[in-house]
Amino acid sequence: MEGIRKEFPGVLALDDVGLEVESGEVHVILGENGAGKSTLMKILSGAHGKDAGRIFLDGREVEIDGPRRARELGVGIIYQELSLAPTLSGAENVFLGREPRRLPGLVDRAAMEEAARAILDGLGAAFDVRRPVRDLSLAERQLVEIARALSLDARILVMDEPTSALTDREAQALFDTMRRMTSRGVAIIYISHRLQEIYDVGDRVTVLRDGRRVATLDVAGSDRRELVRLMANREVDELVTRRPSALGAELLRVEGLRRAAELRDVSFTLHEGEVVGFAGLLGSGRTAVARALFGLDPVDAGRIQVRGRPTSIGSPRDAIRSGMGLVTEDRKRQGLVLSLSVRENISLPVLQSLSRFGVVDARSERELASRYATDLRIRTPSIEQVTLNLSGGNQQKVVLAKWLACHVDILILDEPTRGIDVGAKQEIYALMERLTAEGVGIVLISSELPEIVGLCDRVLVMRGGAVVGTFERGVSQEEILSSAVGVAS
């Protein structure tokens, strides 16, 4: 790709960007959100047209005028935003539009399911390919998406953050598959926010910043801090740390929480100024704890005490009243009303208190929203901007602002940094440090082990719905991982 330029109304997304990818390599594209990674890939896969520039394949110039043309040329893409048909099965999604036929118009279901099974086995996935996609977890859906791209026998495969919802084990299986593909001469363009992965799978790396190419380097000779500096053009401390705060009174005591097979006798306490981490593989029950605490799923047994008082929580409303806030793992589906503005999202849980006789006091609402938007450095042209138009990191800050505006004293964060750029991550870590210093207690659920190790005062490891290990600050990533997968360390 050469001299690629793309303008959106008001934004120059790509400015004279070049990219050379060789067969058999994994080429990582690195950049903060908004750097132009996804746009560049959408141009390559025919989803967007380009305003200028040329694309060559095997030395010959090609015109990619639509997704269909891209597929014919052997360019496959796995989007960050999943694009599956929810009511169809995993196998049907893998072969959507290219179902194996027995007779014209008659799908050979058995052959299709077998072929899908084979691809997914290769990825180390064990779920039933006949289940409708809407019943699959986020990670399983991502694997279906990956299987679909693999089934296309693409010569160039673009992966846009394929591991953001995967567990470490699933990610490792994916890396193995990637290595097998590159050894057959396939070129893989890999977009990720996780620096570690670059060293796991990457051959070369191209860094984009603000719609321009900053550098292309061999991964082997590159330095991690150097990459972060190129990406952000500022020294970002990649280390994940939080200065511990003095612990205060007990905020939350959970005893014997049970719910079917999801939660088995979960107990823990949370104090003022404390961060309690929940580690574990996907589906180990971490999110179920958050959902139960927040009144989203009824529990079969268990007691919850807030500030020493027995509390029954039957709905999110009850949870909010007892001082809790929940940042969910899926911010677009559960965290934000994307069609509403930054202001309207921030004020949503506190709107009643900003109102008299049901009429919202517009001025105090604006003041409140501006205060938190400034405080959390939400990058938006104005607080009237619709949240749909914000980047992932800024959307997440809006969700956080919403709970800060409620003055919650128990904050539950479920994968708070998923899919957001390095700079925004650091801001969220800093915010956690500040909140705990003010006496807020935080429950942190994360698949990022550096976050668990670096931010938490206490770590609870879950497996199969039960807490299988409790560790204090200073625990190593290896210890947690061993406990999570059930291997003695």
Add this chain to the structure above:
Amino acid sequence: MRREFGTLAGLLVLCMALWIATPHFLTTANLLNVVEQSTLIGIIAVGMTFVILTAGIDLSVGSIVALSGVAMGTAFRAGLPIFAAALTGLAVGLACGLANGALITLGRLPPFIATLGMMSIARGGALMLSDGRPISGYSDGFRALATGDLLGIPLPVVIMLAIYGIAHFVLSRTTLGRYTYAIGGNEEAAELSGIRVRAYKSAVYGIAGLLSAVTSILLVARLDSAQPIAGIMYELDAIAAVVIGGTSLLGGSGSVIGTLIGALIMGVLRNGLNLLGVSSYLQQVAIGGVIIVAVLMDMALRRRARLPTE
């Protein structure tokens, strides 16, 4: 607000075309007539806007018009003063709407199905209660609701504009309004923000039922008769006005200002086609075409703004 300017431009272009096509269109009397003819659908469309903003739909509003009218007539004939009879009609409309809300929130029925059922139940109820016959003979004082005027503006128009004013205030300035948009935009996120989603959704269907009853009172006053077959197809005209006005059937975006313009577009179109002597059969076809074109244009605009279209 920008979205409404597009709809308003559509209305003005339509008026201009009719002004050129026929000398009878742009007269005070005719314009007042158009607005007055738009009042019934206009008022129902306010309730429909609330419902559609929550990503719902209400097919029962036309039948509720008939049932609350008949309920009012029956109460009046039974000897209640007209004021109390009208309150009875309003209460019946509100109750039907709240029943819709309960079926949708507590019974977890899709709005389409719950209100489709209510559409048939209310219509059947109106026929049973009236034995299929109109209930006539009201006082002149009551009929003045339809025939009177305030400073030269017909009373139904005054009432409709007042309702639009209140609805606009509610949607833009109150918690109820904000929650209506939030629920339609993302019900799960609204629930997680501590909003009592079920209560507010039920309230919205209650509003739709209540405004149907208001319409029925104006209709009874106009016809001097409560008819069990009143309001047939009103639901579709109301939905059309809302959609032409730019409110998304996906919920979460739109306004009653748009709906008012949408209702006026429907009224102007009917009136203009009448003035031009177009047959009522062809009118139906033309109105259907306008609805489709309006939504196509809306979707094109949304795509440009990169908003979801499905």
